[in-house]
Amino acid sequence: MYTEIRLAGFGGQGIGLAGVLLGRAAALYGGLEAVMTQAYGPEARGGASSANLVLADEPIDYPFVQQPDILVAMSQEAYTKFRPTAKPEALVLIDTELVTPFAEDVVQAIPATRLAEGMGRRIVANVIMVGFFTRQTGFLAREAVEQAVRESLRPKLVPLNLKALAIGYEYE
Amino acid sequence: MHGDEACAEGAIAAGCRFFAGYPITPSTEIAERFAQRMPELGGVFIQMEDELASIAAVLGASAAGARAMTATSGPGLSLMLENLGLGVMLELPCVIVDIQRGAPSTGLPTMVGQADVMQARWGSHGNYSIIAYAPWSPQEAFDLTVLCFNMADRFRTPVVLLGDEVIGHMMERVVIPPAEQLPRWERKRPTTPPPTAGPYRAFEPDPDDLVPPLPHAGEGYRVHFTGLTHDERGYPDMSGEAHHVLVTRLNEKIDRHVEEITRLEDYGLEDARIVVVSFGCTARSARRAVREARARGIPVGLLRLVSLWPFPEAVLRELAQRVDTFIVAEMNLGQVRLEVERCSGRPAVGVHHAGGEMIHPEQILQAILRSAGR
Amino acid sequence: MTQAIVVDSHPLDQILRADRMPHIFCPGCGIGIAMRCYAQALLESGIPQQRHVVVSGIGCTGRVAGYIAIDSYHTTHGRAIPFATGLKLANPNLMVTVFSGDGDLAAIGGNHLIHAARRNVDIKVICVNNFNYGMTGGQCAPTTPLGAIATTAPYGNPEQPFNLPYLLVAAGAGYVSRWTTLHVRQLKQDILRCFARPGFTFIEVLSACPVGFGKSNSIADGLEELQLYRERCVIADGVPLEEMGIDLRENRPIYIGNFIDRDLPVYHPVSLTT
Numbered sequence: 001m002y003t004e005i006r007l008a009g010f011g012g013q014g015i016g017l018a019g020v021l022l023g024r025a026a027a028l029y030g031g032l033e034a035v036m037t038q039a040y041g042p043e044a045r046g047g048a049s050s051a052n053l054v055l056a057d058e059p060i061d062y063p064f065v066q067q068p069d070i071l072v073a074m075s076q077e078a079y080t081k082f083r084p085t086a087k088p089e090a091l092v093l094i095d096t097e098l099v100t101p102f103a104e105d106v107v108q109a110i111p112a113t114r115l116a117e118g119m120g121r122r123i124v125a126n127v128i129m130v131g132f133f134t135r136q137t138g139f140l141a142r143e144a145v146e147q148a149v150r151e152s153l154r155p156k157l158v159p160l161n162l163k164a165l166a167i168g169y170e171y172e
Numbered sequence: 173m174h175g176d177e178a179c180a181e182g183a184i185a186a187g188c189r190f191f192a193g194y195p196i197t198p199s200t201e202i203a204e205r206f207a208q209r210m211p212e213l214g215g216v217f218i219q220m221e222d223e224l225a226s227i228a229a230v231l232g233a234s235a236a237g238a239r240a241m242t243a244t245s246g247p248g249l250s251l252m253l254e255n256l257g258l259g260v261m262l263e264l265p266c267v268i269v270d271i272q273r274g275a276p277s278t279g280l281p282t283m284v285g286q287a288d289v290m291q292a293r294w295g296s297h298g299n300y301s302i303i304a305y306a307p308w309s310p311q312e313a314f315d316l317t318v319l320c321f322n323m324a325d326r327f328r329t330p331v332v333l334l335g336d337e338v339i340g341h342m343m344e345r346v347v348i349p350p351a352e353q354l355p356r357w358e359r360k361r362p363t364t365p366p367p368t369a370g371p372y373r374a375f376e377p378d379p380d381d382l383v384p385p386l387p388h389a390g391e392g393y394r395v396h397f398t399g400l401t402h403d404e405r406g407y408p409d410m411s412g413e414a415h416h417v418l419v420t421r422l423n424e425k426i427d428r429h430v431e432e433i434t435r436l437e438d439y440g441l442e443d444a445r446i447v448v449v450s451f452g453c454t455a456r457s458a459r460r461a462v463r464e465a466r467a468r469g470i471p472v473g474l475l476r477l478v479s480l481w482p483f484p485e486a487v488l489r490e491l492a493q494r495v496d497t498f499i500v501a502e503m504n505l506g507q508v509r510l511e512v513e514r515c516s517g518r519p520a521v522g523v524h525h526a527g528g529e530m531i532h533p534e535q536i537l538q539a540i541l542r543s544a545g546r
Numbered sequence: 547m548t549q550a551i552v553v554d555s556h557p558l559d560q561i562l563r564a565d566r567m568p569h570i571f572c573p574g575c576g577i578g579i580a581m582r583c584y585a586q587a588l589l590e591s592g593i594p595q596q597r598h599v600v601v602s603g604i605g606c607t608g609r610v611a612g613y614i615a616i617d618s619y620h621t622t623h624g625r626a627i628p629f630a631t632g633l634k635l636a637n638p639n640l641m642v643t644v645f646s647g648d649g650d651l652a653a654i655g656g657n658h659l660i661h662a663a664r665r666n667v668d669i670k671v672i673c674v675n676n677f678n679y680g681m682t683g684g685q686c687a688p689t690t691p692l693g694a695i696a697t698t699a700p701y702g703n704p705e706q707p708f709n710l711p712y713l714l715v716a717a718g719a720g721y722v723s724r725w726t727t728l729h730v731r732q733l734k735q736d737i738l739r740c741f742a743r744p745g746f747t748f749i750e751v752l753s754a755c756p757v758g759f760g761k762s763n764s765i766a767d768g769l770e771e772l773q774l775y776r777e778r779c780v781i782a783d784g785v786p787l788e789e790m791g792i793d794l795r796e797n798r799p800i801y802i803g804n805f806i807d808r809d810l811p812v813y814h815p816v817s818l819t820t
């Protein structure tokens with residue numbers, strides 16, 4: 001297994017944290033190798049924000065994502081910009097209400113932001129997406145991701161985020 | 173954990189309790205981590221007015237007995253070179269981290285480079301030897317920082333960690349061993365009390381390894397340290413003879429211990445006819461390329477320079493006896509290639525890029541295929 | 547018939563490195579006088595010698611570190627203050643004095659000087675101001691008076707000099723004084739006061755450099771410069787700091803004394819452990 005993943009959205013959506021959660025789940029609790037890189041500098045400022053993950057069952061040499069096998073898009077800009085960089089057959093996960101996919105594209109959609117608003121906390125849309133990702137891709141155990149949430153967030157925030165994770169994971 | 177964070181944590185695990193620095197991308201996260209952590213541990217974090225001051229403060233702290241370090245990138249290293257030389261001359265252990273970015277000058281602040289290799293070696297004026305390590309993963313940013321402190325204390329000298337932006341900013345699993353499992357080599361310290369008459373000889377070399385024991389400020393040894401050429405008492409001695417003796421010893425205390433200092437990693441060297449030499453983040457691409465080439469039956473191996481300085485001349489000479497071709501992959505225009513050519517006595521194939529983006533495994537693979545006549 | 551008087555011992559022997567004498571200072575140079583005041587203060591400070599550390603930069607004044615028999619660090623040009631900062635923060639038990647020249651501290655080390663004052667780190671700075679770069683042979687310094695002759699200003703210095711007390715007070719120093727090598731008692735007393743009060747302190751010591759500055763500026767020798775101090779020095783009493791600038795050629799007073807002594811929070815590294 002050698003999987004390249006790109007998570008993208010706009011600044012403030014917590015894209016980096018989503019990457020960290022998945023990376024930690026894989027590397028610390030999932031028995032996989034994981035490398036995450038992010039764009040720095042001018043590119044990282046302003047609108048678009050992205051996190052890039054390589055997950056593999058062997059040591060990862062080249063750390064960068066070149067042609068994602070999985071694209072998670074949480075904004076139209078991110079989708080439009082990054083969809084062409086991903087494999088044509090890539091698994092594409094989008095936030096239904098923020099992204100209108102290209103006509104021919106096959107995507108898996110979840111209204112992550114609306115569901116988060118439903119919880120009263122728009123900010124956890126990223127973790128809802130992480131839950132959805134976990135279920136859709138199937139290569140990380142739900143428990144591993146839960147553990148990553150527990151280890152990565154301040155204790156006060158853990159229950160809320162575990163709930164968000166569950167909502168995303170159980171979304172039909 | 174990011175490579176930068178891992179580096180800071182490695183320093184802390186090694187007992188570093190003094191950090192002085194000046195923010196610069198892509199090393200700033202190291203300073204930020206220290207700013208967080210030092211107050212919890214009773215250590216000192218201070219943001220100085222520039223890099224000239226940062227390294228001066230680090231040397232002062234070292235003289236007072238602390239394990240101390242600073243972190244910067246190329247433009248800051250340029251300023252630190254002045255007192256890197258002072259550290260060499262006063263024989264004050266410390267660690268200088270350079271997270272390399274695109275250079276010269278302000279270059280590419282947020283993007284990777286590996287072009288400070290020769291600056292780290294020869295940057296300060298005069299003849300001196302330096303110890304430098306180049307991590308290729310966040311894990312090694314941790315491990316090698318620990319090693320840097322140990323080497324600095326072992327040889328009473330500044331040590332450079334030559335990281336790069338890719339390693340500094342990438343996130344990967346880092347295993348932090350329990351403190352008691354980390355190796356710790358202590359500074360050699362005076363074994364006799366301060367003399368009642370006459371000065372203590374703070375620069376009298378131990379005949380075994382040429383490293384003099386180091387008294388700290390406040391211990392009553394009334395030492396004198398000067399950047400001027402000095403005798404074994406530390407007193408200025410403006411003679412060519414004293415200068416030759418001192419400078420030769422400063423070089424030899426490191427050069428004599430090349431084997432002890434050197435860290436290399438090889439992959440598939442046993443049967444190799446072609447050897448790829450690389451270091452830091454570029455070595456990751458090199459390993460991928462070597463794996464792919466070996467899968468195609470090409471007898472190629474990777475020699476990864478975990479330590480860059482002192483250069484492992486003997487190893488390369490020995491390899492040159494049984495290898496047809498050296499390929500050097502590095503994100504500069506040939507700094508390590510020149511060293512490889514010098515040691516192997518023949519031209520090497522260079523896979524170079526001036527910096528800004530990592531060399532792709534495919535570029536190295538192509539060079540291997542060409543060298544193998546495919 | 548005159549007879550040389552030879553003394554075997556001197557009270558300062560225990561604090562000076564007798565084995566490094568004779569020193570390098572020229573006849574008539576004021577640095578030795580300032581050094582003596584510092585050495586005397588060390589002895590009278592009541593602080594064990596073991597706790598005293600002296601740090602110098604480069605210059606004639608910078609050589610002082612090499613003559614004092616305590617832990618002493620002769621660093622690089624301009625960097626004595628940050629080196630001293632590291633020493634002090636790594637071992638707060640030390641009493642760290644920076645003893646260096648005007649060029650070292652105010653030109654190449656000027657940035658460190660103002661930042662150490664602003665931070666109020668607990669180091670004691672003694673700055674010997676001889677209005678030029680003595681060590682390298684009489685070049686312009688940032689303290690060279692307007693119009694004065696220097697080897698790099700053969701037609702007269704076209705630049706305004708620093709008014710050091712004004713600069714230091716503006717930068718945030720809590721304690722700033724100026725004396726001359728004529729005022730040895732006051733200088734020693736002032737150094738002792740600096741030892742006794744926490745925080746950054748700065749003493750400017752006006753001093754003769756007959757070789758580098760005096761000769762080319764119509765001051766025949768060290769003695770004549772002391773004479774000049776005697777005639778022109780006035781204890782500043784309510785004189786605004788702006789007026790503290792020095793022009794040795796003009797018939798103007800040279801203000802000396804302690805200009806400011808105020809309690810400001812002393813810099814300590816952030817600590818969550820105590």
Ligand SMILES: Cc1ncc(C[n+]2csc(CCOP(=O)(O)OP(=O)(O)O)c2C)c(N)n1
Binds near residue numbers: 646
């Ligand atoms: C980086 C550097 N630049 C220049 C010099 C040469 N240099 C040595 S001492 C000195 C000036 C010293 O002037 P000051 O601090 O006023 O000391 P003084 O000799 O007057 O006591 C200079 C420019 C040096 N040693 N290092």
Ligand code: SF4
Binds near residue numbers: 606
């Ligand atoms: S050159 Fe000037 S400052 Fe230096 S020792 Fe001679 S008189 Fe003193």
Ligand SMILES: [Mg+2]
Binds near residue numbers: 675
């Ligand atoms: Mg001077």
